Amino acid sequence: MNVFANLGEMNNTGMDANLEYNDKFGNVGLRLFGNITYSKNKIIYADAPLRKYVYQAETGKRFGEYKSYVATGYFVGNEEIANPPEQKFNPVFPGDVRHKNLNATDDKVIDVFDETYLGKSWFPRWLYGAGFGLSYKNFDLSIFFQGVGDVGIMANGSGIDWPGAGSRGAGVIPFSGFGLYPNNTMSIVEDRWTPENPRQDTYYPRLTMANSSDNNYLNSTHGLKDGAYTRLKQASIRYNMKTPKV
Template sequence: MPSISGVYKTQEGRPINQLYVIKVDRIVRDQADLDYVQSLVDRNPDYFATFQRPELGDFLYADTNGDGSLDNNDRVEIGKGTLPTFTYGASLGLTWKDFDFSLLLQGVGNHQVYYNNQAFRFVTVMGQSLIKDITDNAWTLENPYNSKYPILRNNSNAKNNIASDAFVHNAAYLRCKNIQLGYTVPRNITKKVYISNLKIYASIDNLFTITKFPGLDPEVGADVGYPAVRQYSLGINLTF
């Protein structure tokens, strides 16, 4: 028997903690979509007994098993579990005369995570923020067809905020962990002031991150509370 805990499912022969959520069929954008919702009810008056009937701007969830009813049996497995499919890294070191350069890259590929917290959600909560992408692209009467997200309702009506694939994101990323440029002062200069070695360098941590993940930091996925800090350093290595 499978083990289900929240949005995760573990069963024999499948990845551990595979995401297990309901799928979004569409956003109900206009009267034609409302008529389609009514046709579902006409065929089965109890179609929305488990999940609330959508109105304009709401998500319509998918009857994935095709039994003519929308319920928890329509949830589907997504992704490869809580671990990314692969991780990778690369380092580069170059020297030219008295200069040296190093670069460290790190990333993961195909990492499906469930992200429904912090500022990424489809409800409004007094005193809390939402990311600009959601507020700019939520369904409204003025923007019914180009919206990416459903209508934003108060958190007392969270029917668009249930565990669905709308909150499943690929947290794949490529990050420049460190880049450094250094200059070693020639020995014939440093020996005049009784210095054995003198190196001056500049370093940057977390210079850039390439990702489509909407959260603050794809490296830790849905658990992050703060973005990765970009840090600039200037230093001197001195040996007498």
């Protein structure tokens, strides 16, 4: 029998504000408006086993904060791969993602004990919107912008949101999402590691087929992207027709 209980404690603070201004200048009407929400949280207590390493403790972290590996670039050659630390996630080859050994004083292996919290969460701290409206006689113009800030996306091909929710890479990583939303695949995938292009700052590691390189799909700083955005959410032009009285 599964028993569910509220065994955690989290501190939440925040603020929100709304501003609006309306005025009229002759036949011209003006409306300015905006809203902003700031939310900060910290896990005070989590009912979890005592972690061997402090950097893996959930206490003190943000809600939804990514726990992942720290990428340090790509492997350059077989000689580098042969030297410690050993990568435990499938055989690795030149061009694969290299991860940092956080507990190097205890072992020479990259494993689950090398995961750490990265400071970014899928839950945004900032949400905001702003817009304006203009009216002149029977015409109306309305514009509205919306955005979020201080939020991360784990775009590593295995998932773009918290585990078990949302799309599994579709629309973010080429060749994933069962071919849906491929974006500008060809131009993006050209910026990948190859023997002829062994740069450490290419967008992608070496390309692989199927699941031949789990190492490159691990949650890590390599796949952590800034999810902040501002978008034009709505724009409209209207003309109000007056119905003649009968």
